Amino acid sequence: DAGVTQSPTHLIKTRGQQVTLRCSPKSGHDTVSWYQQALGQGPQFIFQYYEEEERQRGNFPDRFSGHQFPNYSSELNVNALLLGDSALYLCASSSRYRGPMNTEAFFGQGTRLTVV
Amino acid sequence: AQSVTQLGSHVSVSEGALVLLRCNYSSSVPPYLFWYVQYPNQGLQLLLKYTSAATLVKGINGFEAEFKKSETSFHLTKPSAHMSDAAEYFCAVSEGNQAGTALIFGKGTTLSVSS
Numbered sequence: 662d663a664g665v666t667q668s669p670t671h672l673i674k675t676r677g678q679q680v681t682l683r684c685s686p687k688s689g690h691d692t693v694s695w696y697q698q699a700l701g702q703g704p705q706f707i708f709q710y711y712e713e714e715e716r717q718r719g720n721f722p723d724r725f726s727g728h729q730f731p732n733y734s735s736e737l738n739v740n741a742l743l744l745g746d747s748a749l750y751l752c753a754s755s756s757r758y759r760g761p762m763n764t765e766a767f768f769g770q771g772t773r774l775t776v777v
Numbered sequence: 778a779q780s781v782t783q784l785g786s787h788v789s790v791s792e793g794a795l796v797l798l799r800c801n802y803s804s805s806v807p808p809y810l811f812w813y814v815q816y817p818n819q820g821l822q823l824l825l826k827y828t829s830a831a832t833l834v835k836g837i838n839g840f841e842a843e844f845k846k847s848e849t850s851f852h853l854t855k856p857s858a859h860m861s862d863a864a865e866y867f868c869a870v871s872e873g874n875q876a877g878t879a880l881i882f883g884k885g886t887t888l889s890v891s892s
Contacts, residue, residue: 701884703883706879706880719879765823768813
């Protein structure tokens, strides 16, 4: 089982550019959530996808958008990058069909985005 | 809105000593609570979770946590620290009453273990 895989592992972008991060969920999982973790902080929820639609969203501007594909993989897109977008972006996968007692989020190793 | 407060951004213990990492939560519905560990340049690994079953929850690597509703706490403990326990620890509450939904994290506690 490959677990949750994210690509790329590191990325450097210039202010104003756009970036796309990718996530493949753990086998058997159908739900993908994205989190932003600034240096020295806890992860903050960006949004969650299942059945190819955004289901929940945290307090992030519209510059942050996403997509989920039929194979459950997901992309996070950030437009008009700001210096403050520099962070570790974490993807988490889970299953909606295992019931609340058995559902937990599994995290990938993250993508380190640096905006210069 | 739900929130998590981790008391103490940095905890230092000696190898073999008791580890106690504190977490208090705020929730308007019965919460699902989690402890995650993060090693440098890694993602998050689940240590344990509380989902309204037993109030004393045992996790991996000898860690356990007790859910105390009256104190709105979910403190993490380990009887004897090991050097390999040095890492960042995050307490989280599930927004909504279904595990696997959006997690609200605390700011984290860095655990240092000295020999």
